[in-house]
Amino acid sequence: MEKHPVREYFRADRAEVPHLWCSGCGIPQVWHYTLKAIEELKLDIDKVLWVGGSGCTGRMCTYWKGDYLHTLHGRPLGFATGAKLANPELTVICHMGDGETSAIGGNHLIQTARRNVDLVAIVINNLNYGMTGGQFSPTTPHGAFTMTSQLGNIEYPFDLCKLVATCGATYVARWTTFHARPVIRSIKKGIQKKGFAFIEIISQCPTQYGRRNKIGDGVQMMKWLKENSVPKKSAEKLSEAELKDKFIIGEFVDIEKAEYGASLRDIIKKRRG
Amino acid sequence: MNRRILSGTHLFQGDEACAEGALAAGCNLFAGYPITPATEISERLSWRLFDVGGIFVQGADELDSLTIVIGATCAGAKTMTATSGNGICLMQECIGFAAITETPCVIVDVQRAGPGTGIATKTMQGDVYQVRYGSNADYAIIALAPESPQEMFDLTVEAFNLSEIYRVPTFILSDEVVGHMREKVVIPEKVKIVERKRPKVPPQDFIPYKAESDTDVPPMPAFGEGYRMPVSGLTHTEAGTPSADYAVQNAMVTRLWNKVEKKVEQLTKVESAYLEDAKVVVLAYGSVARPVKSAVLQARKDGLKVGYLRLITLWPFPDRVIKDVVMKQPKALIFPEMNMGKMIREVERAAGGKTEIIPFSKPGVELHKPGEIYSLIRRAI
Numbered sequence: 001m002e003k004h005p006v007r008e009y010f011r012a013d014r015a016e017v018p019h020l021w022c023s024g025c026g027i028p029q030v031w032h033y034t035l036k037a038i039e040e041l042k043l044d045i046d047k048v049l050w051v052g053g054s055g056c057t058g059r060m061c062t063y064w065k066g067d068y069l070h071t072l073h074g075r076p077l078g079f080a081t082g083a084k085l086a087n088p089e090l091t092v093i094c095h096m097g098d099g100e101t102s103a104i105g106g107n108h109l110i111q112t113a114r115r116n117v118d119l120v121a122i123v124i125n126n127l128n129y130g131m132t133g134g135q136f137s138p139t140t141p142h143g144a145f146t147m148t149s150q151l152g153n154i155e156y157p158f159d160l161c162k163l164v165a166t167c168g169a170t171y172v173a174r175w176t177t178f179h180a181r182p183v184i185r186s187i188k189k190g191i192q193k194k195g196f197a198f199i200e201i202i203s204q205c206p207t208q209y210g211r212r213n214k215i216g217d218g219v220q221m222m223k224w225l226k227e228n229s230v231p232k233k234s235a236e237k238l239s240e241a242e243l244k245d246k247f248i249i250g251e252f253v254d255i256e257k258a259e260y261g262a263s264l265r266d267i268i269k270k271r272r273g
Numbered sequence: 274m275n276r277r278i279l280s281g282t283h284l285f286q287g288d289e290a291c292a293e294g295a296l297a298a299g300c301n302l303f304a305g306y307p308i309t310p311a312t313e314i315s316e317r318l319s320w321r322l323f324d325v326g327g328i329f330v331q332g333a334d335e336l337d338s339l340t341i342v343i344g345a346t347c348a349g350a351k352t353m354t355a356t357s358g359n360g361i362c363l364m365q366e367c368i369g370f371a372a373i374t375e376t377p378c379v380i381v382d383v384q385r386a387g388p389g390t391g392i393a394t395k396t397m398q399g400d401v402y403q404v405r406y407g408s409n410a411d412y413a414i415i416a417l418a419p420e421s422p423q424e425m426f427d428l429t430v431e432a433f434n435l436s437e438i439y440r441v442p443t444f445i446l447s448d449e450v451v452g453h454m455r456e457k458v459v460i461p462e463k464v465k466i467v468e469r470k471r472p473k474v475p476p477q478d479f480i481p482y483k484a485e486s487d488t489d490v491p492p493m494p495a496f497g498e499g500y501r502m503p504v505s506g507l508t509h510t511e512a513g514t515p516s517a518d519y520a521v522q523n524a525m526v527t528r529l530w531n532k533v534e535k536k537v538e539q540l541t542k543v544e545s546a547y548l549e550d551a552k553v554v555v556l557a558y559g560s561v562a563r564p565v566k567s568a569v570l571q572a573r574k575d576g577l578k579v580g581y582l583r584l585i586t587l588w589p590f591p592d593r594v595i596k597d598v599v600m601k602q603p604k605a606l607i608f609p610e611m612n613m614g615k616m617i618r619e620v621e622r623a624a625g626g627k628t629e630i631i632p633f634s635k636p637g638v639e640l641h642k643p644g645e646i647y648s649l650i651r652r653a654i
Contacts, residue, residue, distance in 0.1 A: 011503075013512065014515075046498075046499040047497055051344075062503070067496040067497065067501055067502045068503055069347055069504045077340075078339075078344065082341035082345035082347075082348070083348040083496055085330070085345055085348075086301075086346075086350035087348040087496060107334065107337070108333070108337060111333040111337060268326055271275070271320075271323045272323075272326060
């Protein structure tokens, strides 16, 4: 029997195997996209650290066969920063949920982007808090229905890509789970970028968000993601009203800038002569 | 100044001595957020660490600081953060994470007056419970209370060693008086350093959270060494696999507790004098030990049979030394603390009602005066 290609990277001894995510969830897709990027770059599994927070997305790292650091809700970027500074040889990839990233972990996000630490931060934005049963998050669209916005969300969502771009991230991109090849390409770019790389992936949560907003199952939700995605170039020609409830996709930032760890090492070199 | 151990005689503030202790112990990453009265530790390490090839990070807050510290330890660094009581409040979530993941780190708490913002520049000993019990559920930590700048150096070195041996967050429970006081500090040529226990087996034979037979502490590899280390804040098996089973929870929590609490004898550090014939024993820890010693010395000169017992290890609480004191049947124990009476509850528990225990509480700002303690001694005798 042929060995499953994922086998080499997947902790098959985990209690929740094949995995704990719901049928139709987008998170395992991103798990696979991340793996493809690592594989295509031929990275040594023992030099790649996966970091996660707490929630559906946070659990991704616990299936990674290499070193993993499964941390506190909203705070994986702080832990990731420490690990990267202590061992710059590591490729550090964080997978984070939209809720933890933009609410409780908002400060970690903006500070890590501002410091420009050499990390890859992948935010899987499924538009709500999934693990706790589907409550609205700071990225839930205005008017959407969740367990804590049963009359429609009165808040307005963050544009996370704009936020981190303003904070100084060196690579920023947004796709959806439908855009497999662009996502893999972006993760590869993020890994190779010497600085903070932020990739937002809009994802389907059929169990919570899809059901309450009558979008449908996993496949129907992916179709919905595809139909509501507007490439950056096309979006420039559209009005605000036309862009309402659309997901603008593409690469927003790709620049070179002094990376935090490298700057620290420069200071050390200068002081020690 | 690119020496790690600044051997020689110095006039140091307690906070500066603490920073030097960290360097001597091998600290190579510090992250901290400015807060009175602990800021001087960050300030000194912000250049001294670079000089010895280490890393200083100013965290965006205390949570950020401790997350960076824990992440760095997992990747092989020896780490420290420093703050005051308000900062400890914010760190509690990370303290529990460090406890369940068994991540060595030193956390310095230069206590100030509270509650709330309190009085930033004034002293108190209000945090003795929050460093022990502040995070959710059950775990153990170690806490040491220095009484002088010299001990800020010595005990910081000790804290690093204990943190590495037991794989627990280890606290320096200092206070504003000790942190800001300037005194002679002698730094030796060499200090005893204990390094982290590493796996002796190859990665394929490594069981991440299996304690070695002679201790309750598993060896700890660093990220990037090929051990494929699973580190998670979830309850986990010896293999590191998340689990929701009673048996797994029971085994893990019991070990996290026992690996420190059952080692209380090895961890107990106290200083005492005149206990042999003492009719009254004054207990103290941290800065309060200073006026206590002064009062006891004066009382002895005046012919009063009084002794003192200074607790250096606060957690795990050294029940045995209290029991030993009580066994000699003193008339009373006097316990001045700069809080409304916290560690006195531990003493009462250990003493088992066998002797009178006289509290002398001050809610911070003003240290107890030797004269006040002296009067209490006279009355008790």
